[in-house]
Amino acid sequence: MASTVTTSPAKRPGYGQLLRTPGALSFLLPGFLARQPFAMLTIGIVLLVQHTTGSYGSAGAVAAVTGVSMALFAPQSGKLADRFGQRAVLIPGVLIHTAAVSSLVVLALAGAPMWALLLAAVPSGASVPQVGPMVRARWAAKLDGNPLMPTAAAWESVTDEFTFVVGPVLATALCTGVHPAAGLVAEAALTLVGGLFFAAQRATEPAHGLVAAAAAGPRTSALSVPGVRVLAIAFLGIGSVFGGMQVSLTAFAEEIGNPGANGVLYGVFAAGNMLAGIACGAVAWKIGPRRRLILGYIGLTAAASLLWSVHSTLLLGALGLVVGLFIAPALITGYTIVETLVPANARTEAFTWLTGAVALGQAGAVTVAGRLADSQGAGAGFLVPLVGTVLALATLVTLRARLAPQPSSRIAARGIGHRVPVTVD
DSSP states (O other), rough: OOOOOOTTTTSSOOOOHHSTTTTTHHHHHHHHHHHGGGGGHHHHHHHHHHHHSHHHHHHHHHHHHHHHHHHEEEEEHHHHHHHHHHHHHHHHHHHHHHHHHHHHHHHTTTOOOHHHHHHHHHHHHHHHOOHHHHHHHHHHHHTSSSSSSSHHHHHHHHHHHHHHHHHHHHHHHHHHHTTTTHHHHHHHHHHHHHHHHOOOOOOOOOOOOHHHHHOSSOOOOOGGGGHHHHHHHHHHHHHHHHHHHHHHHHHHHHTTOOOTTHHHHHHHHHHHHHHHHHHHHHHOOOOOHHHHHHHHHHHOOOOOGGGGGGOOOOEEEHHHHHHHHHHHHHHHHHHHHHHHHHHHHHHHHHHHHHHHHHHHHHHHHHHHHHHHHHHHHHHHHHHHHHHHHHHHHHHHHTTTTGGGGHHHHHHHOOHHHSSSOOOOO
16 A cells, blocks of 8 residues: 655755655556557547548547546546555456447447447546546655645646647557557557556555545545535636637638648647646745635636637747646646545545546537637637636636635545645635
8 A cells, every 4th residue: 555755844845856755656657658548539539430431520529429428437437446446446447448449449440320439439438547546646645745745746737748749649640650540549559558557556556445444534425525526617617728729729720721730839838738837846835725726727717818819820829838838737736735625535536526527628618619610710719718717717716715625624635644734825
């Protein structure tokens, strides 16, 4: 089982110190490999189904069903991992996912009807291994309340963003250069190998079941914590930015007659996210996480409010960079707050609620922004990130008091004997 690490408050948290945490590399490297396929799934489905049906609409529908299915089932996977252990959930999960994606590939290549593809998309999304939340849960078990938790959250945000830069590029290269099904085949193979490799790292697996209940109190659902519900709604706004930017940047590039500009523009947006994530992990914050979260969403909303009015490639790239700079702090701070809100035996579930909220917001934004871009142009599609962030910010400001854990909750979330207090404001 995972052991905890205490750190002197006088020490400045940093990535070097984080990576020297005993046992960290044993789950970081397998976790990095196991999460790469996550970003390959959607684009792999779109490219394969478009090739076999000739319709981007059909491809988008199958991909959307996969995303919604993942968002709805991910928290249940997290809850089971908290109760029975990550290994017990991950091993059958990767086997089911591999079989489901393989079935989807066979059906698509066989020219199966649309209803069959949509049906196969459900288990393909529902069985996506929640490796990112599991890695975050291992960090929380290792660090448990010390100043390195925000640094760990920043590291995970940068890793996630790097995954979403590399994964789609790899899947696209395989689908266009090898075979239309090669992206999904690689996704399934990497999920199987990486997932089993990660599951084998039992020494760092967080406590679960009766062990966790004895240490952190009675088992509870993460969603029963009001602050988790508030953060899940707020993370829908972040998902709306990801989905809206993907579709609207593509539409903008087509409108100006330079489809290749899409990759550059989205790369700049992703670079802003990565740079901000790296910086967040290196800063010793004096402002509490709750205030940082609201400030981050104010900046994100302000930047998103200008996207619809920009018609210059250079200006849109610069503004996309700014939008990206505000996403990472919001994500990192949200994950940091969750660690103070929920008991240790509900952390994986809590992290998956946030991850699922981003995926659900992204799926909805892709659909709405796509329709707006088709009918009104790319500028209309950029309204989706604006509306999503405004609603998220309003939720945070109105319900910010629910993000402050009660003293009893802090003890349950952090455990006993830690020397570093949790600051929420």
